[in-house]
Amino acid sequence: LFGSNVLDTAGKYTLTRPGVAASGCDSVITLTLTYGTPSSAQSSVTICHGDSIKIGTYTLSASGDYSLKLPRANTQKCDSIIQLRVNKLPEAANLLKASICRGKTYRFFGQSFDAPGTYSRRLFGAAKSGCDSILYLELKVFEPVVHQINKDICQGSRFDFFGQSLSQSGDYRKIFPNGAANGCDSIVELRLRVLPPSQDTFSVSLCRGE
Numbered sequence: 001l002f003g004s005n006v007l008d009t010a011g012k013y014t015l016t017r018p019g020v021a022a023s024g025c026d027s028v029i030t031l032t033l034t035y036g037t038p039s040s041a042q043s044s045v046t047i048c049h050g051d052s053i054k055i056g057t058y059t060l061s062a063s064g065d066y067s068l069k070l071p072r073a074n075t076q077k078c079d080s081i082i083q084l085r086v087n088k089l090p091e092a093a094n095l096l097k098a099s100i101c102r103g104k105t106y107r108f109f110g111q112s113f114d115a116p117g118t119y120s121r122r123l124f125g126a127a128k129s130g131c132d133s134i135l136y137l138e139l140k141v142f143e144p145v146v147h148q149i150n151k152d153i154c155q156g157s158r159f160d161f162f163g164q165s166l167s168q169s170g171d172y173r174k175i176f177p178n179g180a181a182n183g184c185d186s187i188v189e190l191r192l193r194v195l196p197p198s199q200d201t202f203s204v205s206l207c208r209g210e
Contacts, residue, residue, distance in 0.1 A: 003015045009033075010033050011032075011033055012030065012031070012032050012033075013030070013031045013032075013033060014028055014029065014030050014031070015028070015029045015031070016028050016029075017029065037078060038074070038078045038079045038080065038081060039074040039078065039079075039080045039081070040080070040081040040082070040083070041080070041081075041082050041083070042082075042083045042084075043082060043083070043084050043085075044084070044085040044086075044087065045084065045085075045086055045087070046086075046087045046088075046089060047061075047086065047087070047088050047089070048088075048089055048129070048130075048131035048132065049088065049089055049090060049091040049092070049131065049132075050091075050132070051131075053086065055068055055070070055082070055084070056068065056070045056073070060084075060086050061088070062086065062088060063086055063087055063088040064085075064086055065083070065084070065085050065086075066082075066083075066084045066085075066086065067081065067082075067083055067084075068081070068082040068083075068084055069081055070082065089129055089131055091134060092126075092127035092128075092129065092131055092132070092133040092134065093133070093134045093135075093136060094133065094134075094135050094136070095136045095138060096135060096136065096137050096138070097138045097140075098137060098138070098139050098140070099139070099140040099141070099142055099182075099183075100114070100139070100140075100141055100142070101141070101142050101143075101144065101182075101183065101184035101185065102141055102142065102143050102144060102184070106137075106139055108121065108137050109121045113137075113139055114141070115139075115141065116139055116140055116141045117139060118136055118137065118138050118139070119136070119137040119139065120134055120135065120136050120137070121134070121135045121137075122134055123135060142182045142183070142184050143184065144180065144184045144185040144186070144187050145180035145181070145182070145184065145185075145186050145187065146187045146188075146189060147186070147187070147188045147189070148188075148189045148191070149188065149189065149190045149191070150191045150193075151190060151191070151192050151193070152192075152193045152194075152195055153167075153192065153193075153194055153195065154194070154195055154197070155194055155195060155196050155197055156197075157194075159192060161174065161190055161192075162174045162188070166190075166192055167194065168192070168194065169192055169193050169194045170191075170192055171189065171190070171191050171192075172189070172190040172192060173187060173188070173189050173190070174187070174188045174190075175187050176188075
């Protein structure tokens with residue numbers, strides 16, 4: 001609105017306001033009207049897994065094609081329309097498998113673990129793309145292998161238990177470090193029982209002269 005006129009075309013316009021100048025003369029106002037045009041652009045951006053990008057009031061964190069309207073953002077103070085393609089890289093991850101025996105620990109980037117499970121470590125900027133890389137540790141814990149033997153011997157006898165000559169009842173153990181198929185200790189447990197000699201009592205009756 002310029003005076004009483006609604007202007008919708010670019011051009012030069014004048015408006016005379018009688019007697020409003022400080023001198024009492026007419027005031028002439030000249031208006032040069034120009035129309036700016038919205039601008040548009042196309043672009044693409046690649047982001048790392050878990051990251052986001054902020055443009056104006058938009059925060060984007062997923063792959064896809066977006067049409068973003070940025071009010072009064074171009075040099076003519078008109079809206080700017082951006083056609084943006086977002087490419088989100090997949091997570092860069094590697095898996096490390098390890099196993100230990102019960103009672104041992106596994107060192108993983110300065111931490112000690114003794115329970116089975118999956119653990120992770122973020123390596124900042126370590127991927128070829130420059131994104132973070134995640135290293136996963138899958139830890140298994142194996143048990144020692146136990147063999148149990150029950151053995152009975154007669155009193156006065158002996159039993160050879162891996163070089164030990166045993167003659168007393170009791171529980172005995174022999175450990176073979178790392179001797180099991182899974183790499184853990186192999187343990188042989190012996191329960192030895194010494195049996196006393198049997199004592200049979202019987203009576204005999206004879207007639208005199210027999």
